[in-house]
Amino acid sequence: MSDHVRSGRVAELTMALSLATDLGTGQPMEHGLRTCWLSLAASEALGLAASTRSCVYYVALLRFLGCTWDASETAVLAGGDDIAFDAAMAPMLMAEPGEGMRYFVRHLANDLPWQRRAGPIVRALSDPALNRRSLSQHCEAAARLATRLGMAESVCRSLAHAYERWDGRGYPAGWAADDVPVAVRVVTVARDAELWACRAGWAAATDVLTHRRGRAYDPAVVDVVVADGEHWLTGLGDDPYAAILDAEPAPVLMIESGNLDAALTAVADFTDLKSPYFRGHSTGVARLAVAAGQAAGLAIADATTLGRAGLVHDVGRVGIPNGVWDRRGPLSAEQWERVRLHPYLSERVLRRCALLTPLADLAARHHERVDGSGYHRGDSGDRLGLGIRLLGAADAYHAMTENRPHRPALPPAEAASQLLDEVDAGRFTRVEVDAVLDAAGQVSRPPRVRRPAGLTAREVDVLALIARGRTNKEVATALVLSPKTVGHHIEHIYTKAGVSTRAGATLFAMEHGLLSP
Incomplete structure (x- = not known):
């Protein structure tokens, strides 16, 4: 073990994470790298400043960094294979609501017999906040992890709003038009262009971009990608990893x-x-x-x-x-x-x-x-x-x-x-x-009780259980509390930890070592 890690480029670490999120979302390896390439080319065509292109670069690589948060919940919904379900639903991430719902019903647990699919479909349709809740938590998890990776504030802010739409119907905040971070506007179009082009060809990708122009997508971004995106993808070459590493906008960021x-x-x-x-x-x-x-x-x-x-x-x-x-x-x-x-x-x-x-x-x-x-x-x-x-x-x-x-x-x-x-x-x-x-x-000796952010001992107990995926009712049973009291504790935990979702609270617990056996 003499070959020790000393220092390297931040881009290398984020590119590795991009490959991991490809695995976690059921996409072909290097999907995120190709998205980054298209995003950079579109940024150049739009005349974006170097600092903005740097933000676009990292948002493209890290947009799905929160994908692991609710994998267990998705697997239950999908009959066990969260990755296959995410892969099937990927083309509909920015679809119109009616189109996305019809596609969802056709693909949810579609490898199971109909009688076993009916239950999950009914449960999903009876929870209209499911998509908002899931994607909003992905955003908070991604932004929080990106902060710990040393990303710039603009990158973290963009990831915190990674699923906003041009028409204001996105998540988590419903921002619209120019209020949506420019990196999100660029990467959203580039990602979907790459996905549809690889699955169905460039003509199909163009049709999708044109249909969603002015709805999910910024029209200016759509126009440059439709005009030259096929050429840009062709120019990537046989080694996307090397190409993306070389394409990092200056200044090159280092991790010591x-x-x-x-x-x-x-x-x-x-x-x-x-x-x-x-x-x-x-x-x-x-x-x-x-x-x-x-x-x-x-x-x-x-x-x-x-x-x-x-x-x-x-x-x-x-x-x-x-x-x-x-x-x-x-x-x-x-x-x-x-x-x-x-x-x-x-x-x-x-x-x-x-x-x-x-x-x-x-x-x-x-x-x-x-x-x-x-x-x-x-x-x-x-x-x-x-x-x-x-x-x-x-x-x-x-x-x-x-x-x-x-x-x-x-x-x-x-x-x-x-x-x-x-x-x-x-x-x-x-x-x-x-x-x-x-x-x-x-x-293994009993550790000193750690109570970061002013949490009480009981709040630490509640946080540890919800981070392990327990429901409020299960926490109440385990700690001999009422569900209402558990709810109050969770509100206090969120306020003290500076989070707004279970994803953020779970990462807070992990960051402060509150989940050790």
Whole structure:
């Protein structure tokens, strides 16, 4: 583990996140990069200033950064596969309401028999605020994560209004015309042009843009994209990643080593929003891996690299449907194959980014085992260095101490016993397990109660439960309160934390370490 991450370009990190959001929304890889390319070309044609083009660049790459927030809810609505549903609905994101609703009914859970589709369709149609609620929370989550990535205020403000429309019928605020941030106006058209062109050809894309001109879309942006968009896409070439990196508007933004951990922690939280069962997992694994590395005698730089790999090790999870991750019963053979795919997807995202390449090998092999029984490569023995084994053991132990849909969290002592059973079975060695248990013994002592933003102890309890996806009624039952009292607590939490949705509150809890087992 001598190839350490030191510094790099902000664009590299945001491009990696763009690839991850492609996975999470069911789009072809590099959809976000191609959108960025079209957005930049349109910005040039519109004569936008360099500072505005920089905002457009990052908004195009990060527009769907909030996509993991309600994946579990979407999966329930869609019969299990949130990613396939998002992919099917993608062309309708900026459609007229009637058109979008008809398309929604045709595609909701359309792989299920009609009698099983009827219930979800009725529930969705009986909740007219569903779309507004979902997209508004995506916006707050994206803006909050972008702030932690070090994005400019203009980028964060644009992401906070990523689904506004030219005609004022968008979300979250219903802004119209020139009140909609210019980056949103440009990226909205460019994204839909790329999506329709790749699915149905440029003629179909032109028809859609023309139909929605002056409705969802800024007419000036539509005009330049319709005129030259096909030519711009053709000019992208065979390596979109390199082209987009080279096209970053000046000044080129850098991320220094001192700021890298904060940015990677934002990536971890983006990943862990995917399911209520995962929230806080990646940051917890990272802390445990660093401590275990130090206990095992690793150099400080190597332990730091191990922790950073822990922060991004599960980014590939976003490419697997929540019907798999949230399933309460046994997984089918096909579902297990999907689970085994997520380290490969992590590696695929990380290796495309020079800044994160030094972390890719560690992250991609956290499910490998010494006896060769792990995945996705099936490596064994000497092919698994100490760092890989430490990260794997830290991940395994931490997961055992977290709730999962098929079992409750294990007490630390039982989790330690089960990890030692893995040694007896030949899947880990005693070296990494002793180091992890040593580290876990230090962090498993009752922590000092943390109450950021002036939260009371009871508000911290409520926040931890709603961040795990509990309803107000479930929180009330767990804490022996009335649902009305829970509602009051949530109002106070939102005010103190400076958030307005559950997505924002959940990220606040994750940012302040309030979800540790």
